[in-house]
Amino acid sequence: MEDLIRRYAQLIIQSQLKLRPGDSVSINTEAAIMGFARYLAKEATMVTGQTVTIVETNHGKVIEAIPIEPEQQEIFRPPVQAVVMCHLFDLDASPYLQDLDLGKAVEDVGLLARFGHLSEPVFLDRRIAVAWANVPYPGNQWAANVLGRNASEEETWLLFGALFRLDSDWASSFWDEQANLLEYRKQRLNALGRVDIKLIGDGWECRGSSADDTQWAGGRQMLKNGRIFSPMLPMQSIHVALDATSTQGTLRSSRPFYVLGKEVIGATFTIRDGKVTHFEAEQGKEALAAFFSIDEGAARVAELSLADNDTIESRYLGRSVHAHFAKEMTTTLVLGGFSLDTLKTQQTEDDIVQSKLNQSLVRLEIPVGDDHLSVVLTKKDGEELEVVTEGVHRN
Template sequence: MDTKLIDTYADLVVRRGINLQKNKSLAIMTGPGTYYFARALSKAAYRAGALHTQIFLDDLDVLAARLDNQDEEQLKQNPTFMKNFDYEMCSEGWGYIRIDSTEDRLDHAHLDNEKNQILGKAKRQFSATRFDKLMRHQLPWCVCCAPGPLWARQVLGDEATTDDMFEVLKPILLLDRKDPIAAWDEHDKKIKERQKKLNELHIDSLHYKSPVTDFTIGFDTHSRFIGGSEKLPDSRSFFPNLPSEELFTTPDRNRANGYITTTRPVSVLNTRTEEIRLEFKDGYVVDYRAKVGQDVMDSFFSIDEGTKRIGECALVDESNPIAKSGLIFDSILLDENASCHIALGDAYPSCLTNGEELSTEEELHSFGCNTSLMHVDFMVGSKEMDIIATTREGKEIQIMKSGLLTF
């Protein structure tokens, strides 16, 4: 692999992804197959003046062994030292980077869906404060990807290599530019221009229409679309996702009606799903079926009531480099930035103009903001998708035609 390219990419994620400041610390989550990039991120962090870096290993094969050998009560237990770590991370303003587990999802033993759901719920409850601060953008965080041989062969074919995958990712991550950091700053300006135009429409609802979807979702008057870089409380900017192509917002949890169908595979509880058809009435999933993954969707919807309501909807123009590649990446990071999507579960209070003032579940719900232990994105866009916006004044405006934004 090209070590110079890897270092350039790591510097981009550290300096723009989380905008790491001198004497701040960094936590990195990786699977075994992408550990090489976690090391590169740690080194890049120290070049940027980091105080500490800590790499956490998320090994799905080890997870499978835990699920096979522990009962429900054991799965609910979390080590005390993680509570101390969560406290330090929140109080000291650590950055957080997660490398998408594209390699490791292709190399692990079978995961027990029911037990995995129990474990995932327990972890979210245990670290609720940390998750809340990340969702509210009070800590810098970034999800990125790193190619490996298994992922390369899955996406590009049996003869593909990690280097081949890097060649595909270079234009997507703007690593083919002379100065990738400057290129991302320029890209962010364009996203912000679209964001401004979208919010000036004062959208009350969106109607999605395609051969597999007929769906309407509504918004509270406090909802706003955001995208690209985000702001921390100290006004520092960071990129929650690299790459980033979406404009997203928090819809009203009670205003979703009709049916909508996923158009790309989605990993739910570390299990692949395909062609999920979701039917909503007054914001709630009243029926669902999946071509692949019905069992795991049963487990997902049993976690809490919030999983059956929408926490996010995102608009993505299908002329972007990820969509133009014509590839299915089986990575939520890349696939969600190639296509319009919704998320079931927890919503982003930061997408409400008054989000910082809301702290309790009751307050969040009163402004349509959903709450849940989970947040999973489902891609629903395609080149056949049309979207009509209805403004608060009752005017209808077509904002997407055949998968392309019109503004």
């Protein structure tokens, strides 16, 4: 297990944040995983030669800032070049399955955040200008929810290590190659311009259109200064915002997913003019109803996320128990708020309205990918391009 922890820290440093000499790193964490935060900070100082600051928080409130000093004396340290941010979070801090009053749960913003349902706030004048990463830390409760049984610490780290490819010292190379693959897919799809999108599953079909003046996003990001970084791992998906009024048809969830602490199984949806007008579920229908009651946009289609259905993530994550992994395990249709990284030139609220982007306080990923899924794009000139066949992206 110690070796996996060492490799995980190096993966964050080398592949996610791509730390350089002179980087000033800030690590935000809660007390439960302070041990790993200190270890990561010490490893980071060996690369940056600069002080790394650990910011301990409790439910979002800052408790204290802890400086971790490098071995070099201050006179020998490189000058500060850039600010880098890292948010560590404990996967066991998620409430997972809960027996809650759903009526009260939908009114508690803090609880919605813990469930991973909150959308990104739409701040158009505040784009990220620093490299950053959201970094999960595994726990037995998370593993038990994924595996459907109690899990030992060793089993937890074996599962987590498989998802992050920590079985060798080549994990950074693997994720760098994966970033290149996703970059190629984004460039290829963005070159098509605005497209109509048809999803065909086993006994269902729905259609929609990408939103005006938006782009396929996901995977690796680049700052204006050319610096690249990966906001999250694992990364398998790319996503596009949909015209909030365009989606029509039916769909069926391909695997269980969690809503407000309830497991939803066998969900089906009818969508008209971009909004869910009817839904059923073998289990968890009351949770879906509560979610859709939060605001008008909660039941409206916001996004399509494409991820292959033959990956380790798809095989190991049989159910979507944590929002961090939801889009990476298979193709999903997203309800609620859109992702800001899909924007291109929008500067005002009027621009958002004109692009027909869906805004909601919350969002929900509905898994639809399986071995039967096909995704067909139609360009303005009528040319069709099948980008997903039998659940797998056609590169």
